[in-house]
Amino acid sequence: MSIRPVKQISDAQPTMEGAGVHLSRAFGFGDPSLADPFLLFDDFRNDNPEHYKKGFPWHPHRGIETITYVLAGTVDHADSLGNSGSLGAGSVQWMTAGSGIMHQEMPKGDATGKMHGFQLWANLPSSLKMTSPRYQDIAGGDIPEIIDDDGTIVRVVVGDFWGKKGPVDGIASEPQYLDITVPAGKKKSFKVDTYRSAFAYIFDGSGTFRDASRPFGVLVEKEVEGNELHLRDMTGDRTLVVFDKGDEVTVQAGEHGIRFLLISGKPIQEPVAWHGPIVMNTRQELQQAFDELRNGSFIRESATM
DSSP: OOBOOEEEEEEOEEEEETTTEEEEEEEOSSOTTSBTTEEEEEEEEESOGGGTTTOEEEEEEBSEEEEEEEEESEEEEEETTSOEEEEOTTOEEEEEOTTOEEEEEEEEOOTTSOEEEEEEEEEOOGGGTTSOOEEEEEOGGGSOEEEOTTSOEEEEEESEETTEEOSBOOOTTOOEEEEEEEOTTOEEEEEOOTTSEEEEEEEEEEEEEOOTTOTTOEEEEEEETTEEEEEEEOBOTTEEEEEOSOSEEEEEEEEEEEEEEEEEEOOOOOOOEEETTEEESSHHHHHHHHHHHHHTOOSOTTOOO
16 A cells, blocks of 8 residues: 655635635636646635625536535526526535536525535546536435444545445546545545545545655645744645545544545546636637637537436
8 A cells, every 4th residue: 555645735715706606716727737637626615695695697618527515505506408406415416518508506505594515627538528418416315424433434425435336427537526524533544546636625623644754744835924834734624635646545633533525536638728617628629619609509409418
């Protein structure tokens, strides 16, 4: 076994999307090779309905798959092909945009006004960019949950893990998407295919992802009272950890435990030309998509769900 060293660690950055949704962006619209095949990861979490209720009105998608995982509140969705539905707490939607779809997502809080969810964008290879759109809506109760002897909890959203298989299938990047909770003070290792890109996103508690050469956390630069310091970081809420090569990830949970998403996928390693939610391989293909948006031919008649 070789423990994956940490390649990069960073804090999610506050931003706004849609019609004024306040969210935290872990990565996106930067170097597409950072987490290939994944392009963007957002954490939309708020207790103030004014910061999310206007949602994400009608917008186009092409050439990607979007994965929405809801922890609190609901997300109502609809598309240009007549599909609609609502994602409740614990549920997930995997949308293959393929050749093109117009889509909207409108978040609603729970009884206390709380809304929390994540959206991940996965690239499609050139051979599948113009495939017909489709959805996979999965209720929270259909996502298998495993509780290990030490109290570690793993929800298997996508992929195979510890003898369980997630309900979402047929995804181009053959991903593994796990929601993991490790109890306070516990050290735990999780296998990840050596040839996959992998990252963790911490959204509750704290801990260290470590290897033999870094037994006390990850050496990072932090600004403290205006001074840049190098220190061993205990990663916490809204932290992204991108891993290098290896076949397992090890985490040491902090004093309050840690909960994080562990996501990995098969790199596509193709050129990326993108603008917003349209991701193609060349600038010419990107221009064609916008020309089709203007002339009304963006949605293909052959596209079926």
